[in-house]
Amino acid sequence: xxxxxxxxxxxxxxxxxxxxxxxxxxxxASVLLRTVCVRRMLxxxxxxxxxxxxxxxxxxxxxxxxxxxxxxxxxxCEEEMKGEEKQDWAWKRVxxxxxxxxxxxxxxxLSKIYQSKARFFTRNIKExxxxxEYVLFVxxxxxxxxxxxxxxxxxxxxxxxxxxxxxxxxxxxxxVTHASVLTLLIMTANLNINYRRPIPLGSTVLIDSSLNKTExxxxxxxxxxxxxxxxxxxxxxxxxxxxxxxxxx
Amino acid sequence: xxxxxxxxxxxxxxxxxxxxxxxxxxxxASVLLRTVCVRRMLxxxxxxxxxxxxxxxxxxxxxxxxxxxxxxxxxxCEEEMKGEEKQDWAWKRVxxxxxxxxxxxxxxxLSKIYQSKARFFTRNIKExxxxxEYVLFVxxxxxxxxxxxxxxxxxxxxxxxxxxxxxxxxxxxxxVTHASVLTLLIMTANLNINYRRPIPLGSTVLIDSSLNKTExxxxxxxxxxxxxxxxxxxxxxxxxxxxxxxxxx
Numbered sequence: 001x002x003x004x005x006x007x008x009x010x011x012x013x014x015x016x017x018x019x020x021x022x023x024x025x026x027x028x029a030s031v032l033l034r035t036v037c038v039r040r041m042l043x044x045x046x047x048x049x050x051x052x053x054x055x056x057x058x059x060x061x062x063x064x065x066x067x068x069x070x071x072x073x074x075x076x077c078e079e080e081m082k083g084e085e086k087q088d089w090a091w092k093r094v095x096x097x098x099x100x101x102x103x104x105x106x107x108x109x110l111s112k113i114y115q116s117k118a119r120f121f122t123r124n125i126k127e128x129x130x131x132x133e134y135v136l137f138v139x140x141x142x143x144x145x146x147x148x149x150x151x152x153x154x155x156x157x158x159x160x161x162x163x164x165x166x167x168x169x170x171x172x173x174x175x176v177t178h179a180s181v182l183t184l185l186i187m188t189a190n191l192n193i194n195y196r197r198p199i200p201l202g203s204t205v206l207i208d209s210s211l212n213k214t215e216x217x218x219x220x221x222x223x224x225x226x227x228x229x230x231x232x233x234x235x236x237x238x239x240x241x242x243x244x245x246x247x248x249x
Numbered sequence: 250x251x252x253x254x255x256x257x258x259x260x261x262x263x264x265x266x267x268x269x270x271x272x273x274x275x276x277x278a279s280v281l282l283r284t285v286c287v288r289r290m291l292x293x294x295x296x297x298x299x300x301x302x303x304x305x306x307x308x309x310x311x312x313x314x315x316x317x318x319x320x321x322x323x324x325x326c327e328e329e330m331k332g333e334e335k336q337d338w339a340w341k342r343v344x345x346x347x348x349x350x351x352x353x354x355x356x357x358x359l360s361k362i363y364q365s366k367a368r369f370f371t372r373n374i375k376e377x378x379x380x381x382e383y384v385l386f387v388x389x390x391x392x393x394x395x396x397x398x399x400x401x402x403x404x405x406x407x408x409x410x411x412x413x414x415x416x417x418x419x420x421x422x423x424x425v426t427h428a429s430v431l432t433l434l435i436m437t438a439n440l441n442i443n444y445r446r447p448i449p450l451g452s453t454v455l456i457d458s459s460l461n462k463t464e465x466x467x468x469x470x471x472x473x474x475x476x477x478x479x480x481x482x483x484x485x486x487x488x489x490x491x492x493x494x495x496x497x498x
Binding site for chain 2: 099115117118119120121122124125130131153154155156157159160162163164165166168169170171172173176187188189190191192193194195201
């Protein structure tokens with residue numbers, strides 16, 4: 001997952017070189033560039049077909065909790081205006097697709113037939129509501145990222161509960177998206193997950209990702225999976241990402 | 250995942266109480282009981298239909314490496330004889346199903362319709378070779394467990410490579426199976442995963458699980474994901490399991 005977004009941006013050198021640039025630029029210039037960069041990432045326009053389905057939008061399988069939380073965050077999102085954007089948004093929804101149109105360098109060894117069949121792990125099942133239903137929102141200042149996740153019946157581990165690997169998958173997906181917003185060309189180095197309380201199949205939970213610190217080429221993010229009202233802690237984790245040597249030297 | 254096997258055994262009180270019994274029994278009696286217990290777990294006869302498909306057996310999607318390694322371990326497995334078993338085996342293949350026939354206590358809140366649709370996360374895609382193809386073998390002395398894993402094109406994370414969550418899922422699946430052989434009624438408490446080198450989609454890797462230590466109610470297992478010849482280290486992890494309070498007090 002970590003490299004997915006990295007490779008998506010590989011063709012975009014001006015954006016990819018941003019973490020290095022940030023150390024040389026005046027802070028205000030850096031913020032401006034990063035804002036441009038975040039906007040580009042969040043819309044991801046250059047590798048997906050305009051007709052590609054955005055799986056982060058509501059569908060008929062979404063339960064009341066999922067819809068309610070979606071509305072809560074979506075109402076605080078930037079409204080897209082014709083040719084211009086409102087600046088006073090608190091959150092931004094992250095679109096989500098099940099494949100990229102073209103494989104970048106990571107997939108060149110694969111045959112084109114194989115490449116065309118490849119699907120993003122969390123979006124590999126067509127039936128709405130059967131597996132991972134989720135939507136991510138990134139905060140304006142990028143210190144936080146939230147994910148509303150509804151776990152379908154095909155994610156079973158213990159009877160009636162979500163598989164630990166499916167929880168790890170969502171934690172990886174959320175934290176790597178968050179880290180990618182901050183530094184772009186990153187690699188997942190470590191995931192450390194503490195399972196506190198099982199998640200019932202069919203339920204909706206909130207995954208909350210916060211930036212802990214950046215140190216040299218490292219980005220440390222912490223993540224909590226809770227009930228939608230925050231009263232029950234299901235899982236907590238830390239994720240360490242390293243800025244690729246392509247950038248970090 | 251951790252609770253899956255636990256709940257499977259919930260109806261089988263004599264087996265479930267084994268970890269406690271072990272502390273009271275003479276070591277040889279404990280070993281004998283555990284052997285019975287491992288055999289019962291590995292065949293898992295009481296909650297699956299005799300007609301249920303065992304996904305750990307070879308299918309047409311398995312590549313040469315997968316088949317070769319399967320033969321390597323399978324040739325060292327116990328041969329099943331009519332009504333009796335040979336004792337001089339080094340490994341035992343672990344059967345794998347995509348659902349249990351009946352949900353135990355964990356799923357009682359689910360409607361029966363919902364329960365009937367639930368599928369085990371790693372076996373939720375029907376198309377052979379598209380997602381997780383794997384088979385597990387447990388060593389005779391239970392100190393080791395190996396898994397041969399072929400990653401299908403629906404597990405994509407970075408383009409051309411396996412999603413970090415899919416790798417975490419396999420690590421959870423392997424270590425929890427291993428821990429369940431050792432102590433049965435366990436809970437996954439922690440997964441700590443270091444990603445060293447990405448795994449190309451379509452490739453076969455070896456997942457090697459070793460018992461580090463048992464300490465009171467805790468079982469610590471370490472796990473490595475390598476190329477099939479062991480020359481490339483892709484991922485390494487530790488997994489901590491805790492014997493359920495139902496047994497451990």
